Amino acid sequence: MVQPDLGLANLPVLDQFQLPRSCQTFKIRNGNKDQTIYIVGTAHVSAASCDDVRAVIRAVKPEVVVLELCSERRQMLTMEKQDALTLQQAFAVWRKGDCTTFQAAYGYLLGQVGDALEVMPGEEFRVAVHEASKVDAKMMFGDRLLHITLARVWAALSTWEKMKLVWVLVHTGVSMPDKDELKEELESLKETDAVTAAIKELGQQFPSLLEPLIFERDLFMVHRLRTVPKHSRVVAVVGAGHLPGMREHWDDVIDIEEICRVPQKTPSKIQWGRLFITVVSTGSLFYYGTILRRR
Numbered sequence: 001m002v003q004p005d006l007g008l009a010n011l012p013v014l015d016q017f018q019l020p021r022s023c024q025t026f027k028i029r030n031g032n033k034d035q036t037i038y039i040v041g042t043a044h045v046s047a048a049s050c051d052d053v054r055a056v057i058r059a060v061k062p063e064v065v066v067l068e069l070c071s072e073r074r075q076m077l078t079m080e081k082q083d084a085l086t087l088q089q090a091f092a093v094w095r096k097g098d099c100t101t102f103q104a105a106y107g108y109l110l111g112q113v114g115d116a117l118e119v120m121p122g123e124e125f126r127v128a129v130h131e132a133s134k135v136d137a138k139m140m141f142g143d144r145l146l147h148i149t150l151a152r153v154w155a156a157l158s159t160w161e162k163m164k165l166v167w168v169l170v171h172t173g174v175s176m177p178d179k180d181e182l183k184e185e186l187e188s189l190k191e192t193d194a195v196t197a198a199i200k201e202l203g204q205q206f207p208s209l210l211e212p213l214i215f216e217r218d219l220f221m222v223h224r225l226r227t228v229p230k231h232s233r234v235v236a237v238v239g240a241g242h243l244p245g246m247r248e249h250w251d252d253v254i255d256i257e258e259i260c261r262v263p264q265k266t267p268s269k270i271q272w273g274r275l276f277i278t279v280v281s282t283g284s285l286f287y288y289g290t291i292l293r294r295r
Contacts, residue, residue: 018059020052024243026250028226037225038062041240042124050119050127053237057131060235064228065132066142067125068221068238073146076122077129128237140228142236144220148262152212155263161206200241216259218245223254 019025019038026037040056042049057065069076132139157165202209221238228234238246 020055022049022052022240023056024247026225026247028230035230035234037228037234037236039236039238039243039246040124041243042237044121044124044239045119047119047123049124053124053128054131057128057135057137057235060233061135062132062137062233062235064140064232064234065128065137066140066221066225066228066234066236067128068143068236068242069122069125070141070143070145073143074141077126079120079122124237128235137235140224142221142224142238144217144260148260149212149217151262152216152259153209156208156212157206158208161208165206165209214241215245218242219249219252219254219259220256222246222249222252223256 020040022042023038023040026039028035028037038056038060040049040053042053129139154162200210200214221236221242225234225236
């Protein structure tokens with residue numbers, strides 16, 4: 001049966017040549033109509049990415065804005081430069097229970113590289129939320145829950161890989177480059193999805209990381225965009241490194257239950273898993289900073 005026209009024909013159509021290069025269009029078939037999803041691929045540390053997000057939202061005037069975040073990482077939407085912490089401050093706040101491990105690690109990272117960054121990591125998401133509020137757009141989280149991703153990473157690694165990864169991340173965390181080095185090398189990251197690039201480089205040493213950290217999340221975000229109401233104008237904001245995988249699997253059948261399944265844990269694995277999540281949450285952020293030196 002042909003589905004009714006849900007108003008897609010009345011949506012404004014942007015000329016593809018008017019879109020920023022960072023914005024790609026994806027189609028979802030809805031009855032006899034195609035719905036266009038505008039996905040902005042961002043560099044995470046670039047003011048230009050923020051400008052692109054702002055321009056696309058203002059042009060499309062979406063009803064829904066989807067972010068490459070989950071509810072467990074929503075604190076990025078309110079983190080500001082003045083929230084940067086020293087290592088001692090981050091540890092003290094964490095011990096008091098006033099923040100999560102991720103928040104403490106992120107705050108410390110800002111303290112290390114904040115002065116060198118053109119914009120704070122995640123600024124494009126904060127810009128998207130601000131612009132969405134101007135057009136009364138609903139905001140949706142588009143990424144898989146962090147604890148599921150980390151649990152699947154833990155399950156994918158062998159015992160030796162877990163031990164080696166913990167060592168690499170801890171070692172990276174205590175060998176951050178100084179701010180002068182960061183300032184010299186940040187220029188090379190302004191057109192790059194730095195977070196995804198760092199994970200992929202780490203994945204050269206630990207191939208098992210890539211499936212749960214990158215490829216499964218590509219699939220999850222495709223599935224999430226398919227759940228957006230079919231009549232909605234939609235803009236999504238994701239790291240540019242996810243766009244190739246999302247396009248490759250755009251029309252695929254996705255087993256969402258499988259990629260969201262949390263592996264069963266024995267009591268001993270639970271304790272080691274908690275340690276691993278703490279180290280990875282902290283260490284991956286440090287790795288993101290030190291990857292700058294290798295570019």
